[in-house]
Amino acid sequence: MRQEIPSTLEEISRGQGPLETFVLIKQVPDPNSKTGVNSDGTIDRAKAKRMLNPFDRYALEAALQTKRQHGARVTAITMGPPPAIEVLYEAIAHGVDRGILITDRRLAASDTLATAYTLAQTVRYAGQPDILFCGLQTTDGDTAQVGPQLAERLGIPQVTYCEAFEIQEGILVARRAIEGGSQTVRVPLPVLVTVANTARRLAYPTLRGMQRVQRLMRDEAARAEVIQILSLDDIGADPDRCGLKGSPTIVAATEKVGEMGGRCQVFQGQPLPQLVQQLTQAVDLFRYTLTS
Amino acid sequence: MDSKRVVVFAEQVDGELQPIALELLGAGRRLADKLGGILSALVLGHNIAHLPPLLIGHGADQVFIADHPELAQYRTLPYRRVIVDLIKSWPQPPHILLFGATTTGRDLAPRLAAHLETGLTADCTELDIGPFEYTNSRDPSKAGFFPACLYAIRPSFGESLKARILGPWKNPQMATVRPGVMLPLPWDGSRQGEVIPVPVNLKPEDLKLHIVETVRNLSQAVDLSRAKVIVAGGYGLGCAEGFELMRELAACFPNSAVGSSRKAVDAGWIPYAHQVGQTGKTVRPQLYIACGISGAIQHRVGMDKSQLIIAINKDSSAPIFKFAHYGIVGDLYQVVPELIRHLKQAQEERREGANVQQPFQQRLPLLQRP
Numbered sequence: 001m002r003q004e005i006p007s008t009l010e011e012i013s014r015g016q017g018p019l020e021t022f023v024l025i026k027q028v029p030d031p032n033s034k035t036g037v038n039s040d041g042t043i044d045r046a047k048a049k050r051m052l053n054p055f056d057r058y059a060l061e062a063a064l065q066t067k068r069q070h071g072a073r074v075t076a077i078t079m080g081p082p083p084a085i086e087v088l089y090e091a092i093a094h095g096v097d098r099g100i101l102i103t104d105r106r107l108a109a110s111d112t113l114a115t116a117y118t119l120a121q122t123v124r125y126a127g128q129p130d131i132l133f134c135g136l137q138t139t140d141g142d143t144a145q146v147g148p149q150l151a152e153r154l155g156i157p158q159v160t161y162c163e164a165f166e167i168q169e170g171i172l173v174a175r176r177a178i179e180g181g182s183q184t185v186r187v188p189l190p191v192l193v194t195v196a197n198t199a200r201r202l203a204y205p206t207l208r209g210m211q212r213v214q215r216l217m218r219d220e221a222a223r224a225e226v227i228q229i230l231s232l233d234d235i236g237a238d239p240d241r242c243g244l245k246g247s248p249t250i251v252a253a254t255e256k257v258g259e260m261g262g263r264c265q266v267f268q269g270q271p272l273p274q275l276v277q278q279l280t281q282a283v284d285l286f287r288y289t290l291t292s
Numbered sequence: 293m294d295s296k297r298v299v300v301f302a303e304q305v306d307g308e309l310q311p312i313a314l315e316l317l318g319a320g321r322r323l324a325d326k327l328g329g330i331l332s333a334l335v336l337g338h339n340i341a342h343l344p345p346l347l348i349g350h351g352a353d354q355v356f357i358a359d360h361p362e363l364a365q366y367r368t369l370p371y372r373r374v375i376v377d378l379i380k381s382w383p384q385p386p387h388i389l390l391f392g393a394t395t396t397g398r399d400l401a402p403r404l405a406a407h408l409e410t411g412l413t414a415d416c417t418e419l420d421i422g423p424f425e426y427t428n429s430r431d432p433s434k435a436g437f438f439p440a441c442l443y444a445i446r447p448s449f450g451e452s453l454k455a456r457i458l459g460p461w462k463n464p465q466m467a468t469v470r471p472g473v474m475l476p477l478p479w480d481g482s483r484q485g486e487v488i489p490v491p492v493n494l495k496p497e498d499l500k501l502h503i504v505e506t507v508r509n510l511s512q513a514v515d516l517s518r519a520k521v522i523v524a525g526g527y528g529l530g531c532a533e534g535f536e537l538m539r540e541l542a543a544c545f546p547n548s549a550v551g552s553s554r555k556a557v558d559a560g561w562i563p564y565a566h567q568v569g570q571t572g573k574t575v576r577p578q579l580y581i582a583c584g585i586s587g588a589i590q591h592r593v594g595m596d597k598s599q600l601i602i603a604i605n606k607d608s609s610a611p612i613f614k615f616a617h618y619g620i621v622g623d624l625y626q627v628v629p630e631l632i633r634h635l636k637q638a639q640e641e642r643r644e645g646a647n648v649q650q651p652f653q654q655r656l657p658l659l660q661r662p
Contacts, residue, residue, distance in 0.1 A: 149403070197564065249459035268620070272626050
């Protein structure tokens, strides 16, 4: 890998030292895994295979860009049950400097508002970031809400749907996707950025990164220096604002999606030309080929 | 009387109301009537005095309008300031507050929800009002009976399930609604409504972000929403080249477009603009041909309102065969070329038929001769 260029003073946004980059990531159930799907169609999260939220890969790449270009120190933060440490290892293998896992039984059933509160407390505990990256959304919640809610809690501007960016003299210039086009914005740091899945793709982990992770997994003391595992008490969070208690919404009911009015007429088990002929006899497809 | 207020955020771009604004009014009207309340539209922008009559004609009882140069283009913080100030100026918060699940609504609504410390449900596909009784031994402080709470209904992760999400403990109960799902009311020019200007008091920290440039290239945009026929390919295509076949089939139909499932987009086979489904676009074309798409709920919510759905899939147990109208179980790489051949042949025959018809009509007078 290319030698990292040390950041010059001009590139540093505020205060002393290198740019502080935080990246917020989440472990989600793997939707392609067949294990952990209950008979009623719900997901058993304890049994399901787990993975790094695919959108967070773009956020990781963006965070690593600040490291390559500005020598930023990159901190990955995740919230979840103890196995969520796996995504911190994955982030470190890609070149992230340190990780923080906020884990606590009282976080169960957090909705986005409670999650954003908990993450805001964790960010405040962890330092003063110049820039925070989140994936646009997660694949399990699909809400895209936690990023903006966290920015509101931290009282800083946000750029959502970011596809590309650069930082110059403490100012972020970013291109964001909008309906039918894009928009370029300028905003001084600190800022929270949610990264779209049209942004730059994450490369493979580095050999050095993977070796570092192997060392951390073997050596408890070395791990404790790089990955902090925190509880609500450590970050000074109010338990009444976290988890089920701090969540203004609940999932009250799930219902099976009913089948549509007409039952599907399926053609199968015959030679192909017959199948297509049966279909075109049942439906006047030709009608759709005529103009207006 | 303590009238319940439903507020919808009416999105506009360069003075033009977005379709989602009218869709939200349609949904909001139904909710307000069910609550016995009023429907307010909230519109922010610059030089937008022409919009309130449109909003009233499409169902609003009241329009709150904030017209200010700094609001000309949407930016998170100025819009947030104006809406927060407005809601806090009311003696009580609205019962329900709705946004479109657009890049604007999904940017703005969570910030407001965090500021107002209230619940927000993302990307809803159905909304309703109904009663709810909450009992949970783990959290007795929230127990109670709520006669009229917002049912925010959305597809749930990886499951063929819809989740009903409720947050009756605090108003406003907020939701973002997927574009293209709710139906607008027909225009009624006789409707009367009130137009109320909203004061704009921005602070310097609201104006930190500058828009350098906005590019909207609508001609190049994939217009899935207007296509009459959509040919969509999924992970079953196996490779990016498979979309060539989808384009070829689509080319048989005028006003057609190529769609895709999320997996095919994630695989990098086709740009995101083609994605249909929960995290893509919602479409309701006259004909939707799904090739190599299993029909997971995330895809289904984006297309199941299509007038006619035809599924082609190798796996006869794929969920798509549960809600498509017609299906062929087979290898799409054999079925689709056969289908194309069939359609082309039919077109050819019609053209030949037209050629035959011409002389026949010319002959007609001869036949009529006694």
